[in-house]
Amino acid sequence: MTEYTPQRRGVPLWAQIIVWVFLVALLVIVAMGLRRAQQGTVQPGQKIDNFTLTLFSGYEYEGKTEVTMNELRGKIVVINFWASWCKPCEQEAAELQEAWEIYEPTGEVVFIGADYVDTEPEARVYLKKFGITFPNGPDLATKISQYFRIKGVPETYFIDRDGVLQYVQVGPFTSLGQFQSIIDPLINQ
Amino acid sequence: MNMTYNTIKLRITNYHEVSLWDKLLLAILIALAFTLVISSLALAQDSFPTDDDVNKIAKQLYCPVCESTPLDVCPTEACRQWREVIRTMLADGKSEAEIKQHFATQYGVRVLNVPPNPWLTYFVPGVAILIGALMLMRGFQMWKKPLVAESVSDKDEAEPVQQDEYIQKMEAELRKRK
Numbered sequence: 008m009t010e011y012t013p014q015r016r017g018v019p020l021w022a023q024i025i026v027w028v029f030l031v032a033l034l035v036i037v038a039m040g041l042r043r044a045q046q047g048t049v050q051p052g053q054k055i056d057n058f059t060l061t062l063f064s065g066y067e068y069e070g071k072t073e074v075t076m077n078e079l080r081g082k083i084v085v086i087n088f089w090a091s092w093c094k095p096c097e098q099e100a101a102e103l104q105e106a107w108e109i110y111e112p113t114g115e116v117v118f119i120g121a122d123y124v125d126t127e128p129e130a131r132v133y134l135k136k137f138g139i140t141f142p143n144g145p146d147l148a149t150k151i152s153q154y155f156r157i158k159g160v161p162e163t164y165f166i167d168r169d170g171v172l173q174y175v176q177v178g179p180f181t182s183l184g185q186f187q188s189i190i191d192p193l194i195n196q
Numbered sequence: 197m198n199m200t201y202n203t204i205k206l207r208i209t210n211y212h213e214v215s216l217w218d219k220l221l222l223a224i225l226i227a228l229a230f231t232l233v234i235s236s237l238a239l240a241q242d243s244f245p246t247d248d249d250v251n252k253i254a255k256q257l258y259c260p261v262c263e264s265t266p267l268d269v270c271p272t273e274a275c276r277q278w279r280e281v282i283r284t285m286l287a288d289g290k291s292e293a294e295i296k297q298h299f300a301t302q303y304g305v306r307v308l309n310v311p312p313n314p315w316l317t318y319f320v321p322g323v324a325i326l327i328g329a330l331m332l333m334r335g336f337q338m339w340k341k342p343l344v345a346e347s348v349s350d351k352d353e354a355e356p357v358q359q360d361e362y363i364q365k366m367e368a369e370l371r372k373r374k
Contacts, residue, residue, distance in 0.1 A: 124261055124274065129277050145302065147301065148303065148304040153304075
């Protein structure tokens with residue numbers, strides 16, 4: 008009688024573990040990418056982590072060449088993402104500056120301009136053209152815009168005194184009243 | 197009178213001789229000046245980066261706004277500005293590596309067509325693929341040749357098979373039940 012037994016030579020356990028680890032890691036990376044892509048911008052209610060924005064010379068914050076989110080705690084922060092090549096940004100530039108001129112004297116609101124993938128000479132021309140005076144600086148390596156997951160420019164984020172995001176404006180503002188309708192309730196909170 | 201004539205003649209002669217030398221000298225000077233102007237123009241043209249110089253670097257960079265578009269062919273205003281930045285930096289004597297580093301610092305490493313650490317970027321997936329391929333090959337081999345050739349009965353006669361203690365107990369138990 009002839010009987011056959013299966014030969015017990017398989018892939019070593021350590022190799023199987025490595026392959027599975029690779030596979031799972033790959034799936035996790037793909038899943039995270041898909042989730043991030045579907046998330047959209049940072050949503051209201053989320054606490055904003057600390058970040059640092061380097062400022063253009065002449066557009067410093069209280070004489071400092073950098074501004075951090077942590078040092079702005081206790082104030083309402085308006086972060087505006089813009090670029091000199093962005094035509095819709097021009098639509099809101101005058102209103103943005105007007106709003107800054109209204110709220111700056113109160114000392115309760117800080118406007119920050121984050122210049123998104125731009126060149127400094129053109130950015131300066133833009134700032135001068137619209138008479139913008141609030142702190143502005145380049146979003147170096149797009150770190151801040153990646154954190155906020157912006158979808159384009161202009162986008163404006165309103166953060167309350169506790170560092171919690173309260174409102175996101177995607178696209179340009181069309182009137183000063185729009186700014187006031189968002190900022191005034193935050194001041195009165 | 198004679199003396200006066202001689203003086204005039206001498207003066208005329210001298211005038212003619214000096215005039216020839218002057219003309220020659222003037223011609224040489226003009227030629228030199230012309231050569232200098234031409235060569236300085238050529239030098240200025242050489243030091244000013246051409247579109248080809250700019251595009252040579254621009255094609256190694258990607259537009260950070262309109263993704264997957266190389267900077268040299270990107271038609272947007274933003275890309276035109278970035279190409280001008282490259283031109284200015286080249287004119288300032290910056291090297292290709294310095295310009296690429298500037299763009300990576302300003303706009304992130306995603307603008308580079310080659311990642312900053314290509315060895316790691318290409319090596320890890322390559323090794324992963326190789327390992328996976330080897331595993332698959334091994335698996336296919338197992339599926340194709342699952343049989344072994346030794347007969348249990350023959351083997352029993354030859355020498356006792358080394359069996360697992362648990363299996364031995366199990367078989368003993370089964371024999372009892374029979």
